[in-house]
Amino acid sequence: MTFERLKQEFSSRKRGILEALASGTDASPKGxxxxxxxxxxxxxxSHPGAVTTSSCSGRVSVFLEGRKQSSTTSVSRQEHETSVAAAGGKGGDGKWLFVTHDHLPDDILQESQDDATxxxxxxxxxxxEPAITRLLEDQSSETRYIHFKFEPMILHVLTETLEIANRLLTxxxxxxxxxxxxxxxxKNPVVAIRTxxxxxxxxxxxYDPERNVIQRFIEPPxxxxLARLTNGRFRENSKRIDSLYKNLSSALKAPETHLESKQTRAQRKKAEGMDKGREIAATRENRVETGDPLEDGISF
Known part of the structure; x- marks a missing residue:
């Protein structure tokens, strides 16, 4: 694909992405x-050579894994993709029980606050309720776990050229x-910014599906x-986001160096070689005229 074709494709995709953002369309669960x-x-x-395609500033979530395929049950590939959890617990009715994209208020995390709420x-x-010993011992491949998770910022950026992508990656x-x-x-490179x-x-x-009850491994304190630890992660995450903004502000002001085509590179290398040859010839002529001993084969 030619460089001009890549530029046209990028411009078209960027226009569509920005129109969707302006209309308020967002495919994320948050919306x-x-x-x-x-x-x-x-x-x-705002940069002509970049556009964001997806993002998350970071989040805390409590996630219920989806149903796993039973070792005694055979399902078609389509049924497996829609009704059985993939690696990581997604799919198969896996769902967020709680999610926030900001730190949790400190007042609800105090030991004195109501545990039930x-x-x-x-x-x-x-x-x-507290997990009973029998359930802990009887765990199997069908057990659905509850996860307390913190996920830091992630951002995907479509770029027009590899030079811009490398600048963002740095x-x-x-x-x-x-x-x-x-x-x-x-092609049009995508930079995945993550940690x-x-x-x-x-x-x-x-999760006990028969009773619709969560058997806790960990008591409220x-x-x-864990929630207070996530607040510390959120603060560090925010510092990194601020640092990224400052670094991007400086980097995007620098002029772009466009990538050369093979033909342009060949022509430039040929011209540089000719210039170097003329420089060497001129040096030799100057040594002969000035009686440079190295030209006469004299060594010291």
């Missing part, structure tokens, strides 16, 4: 863009989003401790 990440999105989308909030209204890594990378570098260093995923219970 809207996270407030904390809007400044970075506006900065990137706290548990009802994070477990999405499903009753919970900013991401220098802002401690160290697991960032570039996808499809030979796993702040993430954690702790199983905190199992321990769950509140």
């Amino acid at each position: 809207s863009v996270d407030k904390q990440i809007i400044p970075i999105m506006e900065l990137l989308n 706290f548990l009802n909030t994070i477990f999405g209204g499903i009753p919970s 900013c991401a890594i220098s802002s401690s989003f160290r697991e960032s990378g570039i996808v499809s570098p030979l 796993t260093g702040l993430a954690f995923d702790a199983p905190v219970g199992i 321990g769950l509140k401790l």
